[in-house]
Amino acid sequence: MQGRSLADAYAAMDVFVFSSVSETQGLVLAEAMTAGLPVVALDAPGVREILRDGLNGRMLSQDARSDAFAAVLAELAALPSATRARMATTAHETAARFSWQATLARIEALYEDLERRPRESGESRWQTARRQLEKERDILGNLAHALGATINDDRARPTEG
Numbered sequence: 001m002q003g004r005s006l007a008d009a010y011a012a013m014d015v016f017v018f019s020s021v022s023e024t025q026g027l028v029l030a031e032a033m034t035a036g037l038p039v040v041a042l043d044a045p046g047v048r049e050i051l052r053d054g055l056n057g058r059m060l061s062q063d064a065r066s067d068a069f070a071a072v073l074a075e076l077a078a079l080p081s082a083t084r085a086r087m088a089t090t091a092h093e094t095a096a097r098f099s100w101q102a103t104l105a106r107i108e109a110l111y112e113d114l115e116r117r118p119r120e121s122g123e124s125r126w127q128t129a130r131r132q133l134e135k136e137r138d139i140l141g142n143l144a145h146a147l148g149a150t151i152n153d154d155r156a157r158p159t160e161g
Contacts, residue, residue, distance in 0.1 A: 010035035
């Protein structure tokens with residue numbers, strides 16, 4: 001599923017539940033949060049970078065079982081509408097921080113900061129830039145990898161009809 005059909009699927013949901021511990025960068029979480037969905041997910045790399053327990057969703061321990069998911073979903077369903085709306089807004093704001101535009105703005109700000117920053121801890125400005133850019137590259141690479149895996153998985157599924 002991709003494009004409009006994926007957006008429609010997210011729009012039809014009240015919450016996004018994710019039980020994998022192999023999401024490398026939280027791409028599907030960011031997609032769901034773009035639609036304003038709170039996320040319920042297991043504590044894992046990628047999830048930790050995007051999910052803030054109680055603010056934009058709920059994080060469960062890696063060993064959580066289906067009854068823990070059910071309890072959290074019941075808890076979310078029982079929240080007052082104003083609290084659910086606040087959680088949806090926070091989810092949407094979280095997703096915006098992971099957009100391509102936001103990532104590029106951080107890189108641009110890094111370059112501008114390097115021009116003004118005095119040297120620290122024996123690193124040259126370029127060493128600092130390289131280290132920070134490598135972090136951004138890793139994030140973007142993980143996003144691209146997750147997107148590629150999603151596309152390949154989608155292609156591997158038999159078509160309906």
